[in-house]
Amino acid sequence: MGESENYRPVSLTCIACKVMERIIKNDMTEHLSEYNVINNSQHGFTKGRACLTNLLEFLEEVYEKLDEGRAVDMIYLDLAKAFYKVPHIRLAKKMEACGFGGNLLRWIENWLKDRRQRVGIRGAFSEWIDVISGVPQWSVLEPLLFRIFINDIDTGILSKISKFADDTKLCKDVVTEEDAFIIREDLRRLYEWAKDWQMLFNVGKCSAMHMGKGNKKFKYNIGGVTLRASEEERDLGVIMHCSAKPSRQCVEAAKRANRILGMIKRTIVSRE
Numbered sequence: 001m002g003e004s005e006n007y008r009p010v011s012l013t014c015i016a017c018k019v020m021e022r023i024i025k026n027d028m029t030e031h032l033s034e035y036n037v038i039n040n041s042q043h044g045f046t047k048g049r050a051c052l053t054n055l056l057e058f059l060e061e062v063y064e065k066l067d068e069g070r071a072v073d074m075i076y077l078d079l080a081k082a083f084y085k086v087p088h089i090r091l092a093k094k095m096e097a098c099g100f101g102g103n104l105l106r107w108i109e110n111w112l113k114d115r116r117q118r119v120g121i122r123g124a125f126s127e128w129i130d131v132i133s134g135v136p137q138w139s140v141l142e143p144l145l146f147r148i149f150i151n152d153i154d155t156g157i158l159s160k161i162s163k164f165a166d167d168t169k170l171c172k173d174v175v176t177e178e179d180a181f182i183i184r185e186d187l188r189r190l191y192e193w194a195k196d197w198q199m200l201f202n203v204g205k206c207s208a209m210h211m212g213k214g215n216k217k218f219k220y221n222i223g224g225v226t227l228r229a230s231e232e233e234r235d236l237g238v239i240m241h242c243s244a245k246p247s248r249q250c251v252e253a254a255k256r257a258n259r260i261l262g263m264i265k266r267t268i269v270s271r272e
Contacts, residue, residue, distance in 0.1 A: 009084075009117050011136030021140035024104065028144060037098050038147055039154050044165035045143035051164060051236040058162040062171050062211065066244055070173040071212035073183060074240075075159075075220065076233050077190065078205035082166035083142070084134040086149050087198045088112045091135075094148055108141070133198075153193050159186045164236060180218035191223050209233060209242050 013021075029047075032038055038046065043054035065072045092109055095101075100108075115131040135142045135149075146165065154161055159172040159182060168190075174180050194201055201222050207230035210217045220227045231242045239249040264271070 008137055011115075011139050011142075013136075013139060018140055024107070025140055025144055028100065028104075031099060032148075035099065038151055041154055041161050042147060042151065042163045044163065044167075045147055054162055054164045055236055055238060058160065058169065058171065061160045063244070065173040066212050068173075069213070070175060071210070071215035072171055073174045073180070073215070073218065073220075074209040074211065075170040075183065075187065075227070076207050076209070076230070076235070077168040077170070077222075078202040079166045079168070079194070080200045080202035082150070082199060083137065083146060085199055086135050086146065087133050090197055091145060091149050094152070095145075098148055098151075108145075111141075112136075149197070153190065155193070156189045157186045158182050161186075167236070169235070174216070174218060177218075180216075180220075183218075184220060187220055187222050203227070207233060209240065211242050211244050 033047075043049040043051070043057075062072050062074065088109070091112075092105060095105055095108070112135075115136070116128045117131050118128045119126040135145045143165070150163065150166060153163070153168065157170070159170040161168065161170050163169075170183065170186060172179060172183055174183070191201065193199075203222055203225045206222060206227050208220050208227045209230050217229065232248065233240050239252060241248050
């Protein structure tokens with residue numbers, strides 16, 4: 001069955017609750033859009049933005065520097081179980097800072113509290129436990145509340161930063177020790193943000209990728225733990241290689257296409 005931590009709890013709510021959530025979400029989204037509250041670095045759960053816009057905008061910055069002959073360091077970051085660890089009181093403070101208050105804020109606070117969950121397998125159930133943090137998975141408001149919570153992670157960051165929900169990455173051209181120092185300071189700020197807002201980085205899944213000729217391959221760390229140097233990372237489904245060449249992605253795309261063609265040949269008698 002696999003490791004238990006690979007399974008996600010799903011929030012089951014009635015239709016009336018989902019309709020109410022939808023009404024609230026529409027008004028909140030309109031407010032955030034009118035006052036331009038959400039930073040442009042966020043591409044997840046945002047109208048007009050998606051994985052494609054995230055990749056195009058971020059990689060344009062990377063390849064522009066590489067074309068200029070400059071080395072580039074990319075940092076891939078992973079927040080550990082971010083959706084489950086959002087502290088409710090701190091989320092309320094951030095909502096207030098975004099201009100939400102009154103009955104709306106009280107409704108969301110009441111909607112988040114007094115939740116319970118249990119595990120069920122083949123008719124057998126565990127004991128109920130209280131849910132004291134996190135935004136309810138698969139609820140209508142989940143993506144919006146998480147965007148609000150993680151929005152200010154950009155504060156003070158000098159490197160290029162891009163987010164898709166909780167997936168966060170940095171890049172910067174790195175020629176001198178001073179350039180590397182800027183990235184290190186950005187990572188320090190991100191680590192301090194995570195501590196202040198009761199989140200944790202999964203350092204084992206964070207990595208640094210060194211690209212470009214003459215890259216000095218500086219070392220970086222988060223919370224005193226050195227990030228591993230990676231030659232290859234899967235970035236929102238696209239394979240990125242430190243050589244900056246798309247060869248591996250092309251090979252994988254061809255493999256998938258050949259598997260589909262093989263299935264068609266095996267299962268369809270006539271292809272006329």
